[in-house]
Amino acid sequence: MTIKLGLVGTGTVGGGCLDILRNHREDFKRHLGVDMEVVRVCSRNPEQAEARGVLHLFTEDFNDIINDPEIDIVIELIGGTTAARDVVLGALRAGKNVVTANKALMATFGDEVMDLAREKNLEVGFEASVGGGIPIIQPLKHSLISNEITSVMGIVNGTTNYMLTRMVDDGLSYEDALAEAQAKGFAEADPTADVDGFDAAAKIAILASIAFNSRVKLNDVYTEGIRNITQLDMDTADDMGYVIKLLALAHRTPEGIDVRVHPTMLPKAHQMAQVNGVFNAIYVTGDAVGETMFFGEGAGAGPAAAAVMGDVLEVARHMTLGIPPVVGCTCTDNLPIVPMEKLSTKYYIRFSVADRSGVLAAMAGVFAKHGVSVRSVVQRGSAQHETVNLSYVTHTASEASVRRVLEEIGGLEDVLRAEPSVIRVED
């Protein structure tokens, strides 16, 4: 029995998938008892298909794949939520299993996709949608199932982690770090999805849905990016024993799921603080297993293709054994999302203020008025004449109170010289 694959998308990940099958088809037969063959390839780009040696399998119309009765598994690698959604839903409707690397699709239409798969008794693999080659969805759906997962924290965007690493290690500015990431091909010409945190938000939505058995969608995730991180914040964090990372966080709380993406100060000794460059890591805490971390390359043709083909092989293994899907949608609960205002955590807040007497006292008064207790405050001069930087670290405080502090200090007459920088602190 040879499992027939239809590949939609012939970019770098698609190319990586073709390479894996070319290199290891005989190994898969011997080790797994699974034989597989790509029988059709769809792309908008025949030159790309030719370069990958699959022009003879080429079509420009994905319906040729969906409607091909011979095809068992459709691999969707075109990204986005329009054509990709048609491909995935169309393939399922036509009775084909699906493997996708599409985080945006799964974080937005994951319920629709998984419901249809269940109805059709088909499988949908999406390991590659989070963390590149790092096994994390499989471990959450299998190895860790004896746990109640209490939190998931991830460095899941390689572009921003590369930029932050360059900023902290080599003193680059945000702009220079971004330009370098773009030059190296780690960041897109329009870097919004990465630097504003939306890519990470889609990934934590997927992880939280599985970890907490309750659907979390992209729109549920409070999201802040790294555009406002300055070298001064980096230095202050360093002095205080922290590093700044763009973290995707999801916590199970008595009130529901707290899920967010934002720059976060992590103690240098934390295992995640040492995840640098384009590497990703996902830190999972369970009630029995305690703390675990999954680390690896978060992007690139090889890692993403390894995850895609791992899913394809798993589905093919089930088909070869003649068994139904083992695990489908795991969202059996319906937990509320905790609104961001209800968050309680520690905060780093840097104000750039007028350098004159009375300002520090006025600000201290505002913190006290709203019940935000200050752990430390550091004053530093600024390059701007008559401006100083005041960096506060609070004890645990509510987001709502901190917002009131920010609002009221913003309203103090002739005090603020720039937008305050707010970074949450994870201890």
Next chain:
Amino acid sequence: MTIKLGLVGTGTVGGGCLDILRNHREDFKRHLGVDMEVVRVCSRNPEQAEARGVLHLFTEDFNDIINDPEIDIVIELIGGTTAARDVVLGALRAGKNVVTANKALMATFGDEVMDLAREKNLEVGFEASVGGGIPIIQPLKHSLISNEITSVMGIVNGTTNYMLTRMVDDGLSYEDALAEAQAKGFAEADPTADVDGFDAAAKIAILASIAFNSRVKLNDVYTEGIRNITQLDMDTADDMGYVIKLLALAHRTPEGIDVRVHPTMLPKAHQMAQVNGVFNAIYVTGDAVGETMFFGEGAGAGPAAAAVMGDVLEVARHMTLGIPPVVGCTCTDNLPIVPMEKLSTKYYIRFSVADRSGVLAAMAGVFAKHGVSVRSVVQRGSAQHETVNLSYVTHTASEASVRRVLEEIGGLEDVLRAEPSVIRVED
């Protein structure tokens, strides 16, 4: 359908398993569609069973579990390779699936166990045998299957990692670190299995067997422990930018499988160098995925029980779905084990030698004679009168040549003042 469990062993891990089921039985029904119940418990210790609230299920004879037609899955947690082997093989012969945390058993009789399971069409889960709660066997048997795994490196013994961490962080001697580990319950009264590397050897045998699809047994693993590590070696490593870890290593080479356990100098910047205390980590490199690491708590009731119950739930899930075992023995190849003499790596070698002229030159001559190229040599005084320590780091050299160097320097008249310390270097 309620899956009936028989538990053999009521120690800390067994207690952890009972706790998990007690806390989450309803969750498992809701999330996984799996209902499970412990119906019999075997132990040599009725008091322990009573303390865990399962005296009413108690038997002293494991045959009562093996022969109970009601029982679907037998959980073996007694350890060792005698009674445990009888329990595991007996359960399989009686048509019951097995979950075990027994690394010694799987590293010694794994082929016998897996062959019998295949013959009987039954499952054997052993995730807990390596890395405590860290998912590693499942990821190797599922998520990473699209890769040719090129190497597996593990810090898989929490006791020795705790000791080495205390030695490097707080300057404890080996003896003091061991005494402390024993006082804290991390080390046994007889610490041989941990400090001499046999525990780690069993674990890397299991990991290598799966990673390379070829059976590796405990006896195949070259094993050195940490008894000879001194504070001087720690300090020298630190000066050179390394930390010393007890690593379990398995490499796929053109000549076969190179598999060993020994103290190893790792660069401080390596992700594994930062795995401290009782934490474990397994670093897996694949041809497509690149570098990945799995990190977590390597021991303790919670983590080990989480892994055991994860396996139990997976088997129960398959039984509930009415499907046969998905993955059994994966040793489909038969690769040779590379003898240790064929190893090529870098070496740190410390000699304690007589402090007199001519010694350094004579030693340099021996290194040159055997073609072992020296990268650096550092001389330090010693507390002993008229003795100095010479620490060499070599370029890549063959184990055979290094052994000849050691032998010949050992034969130099009145030169050595103590056994040389040899630590391999991984860059």
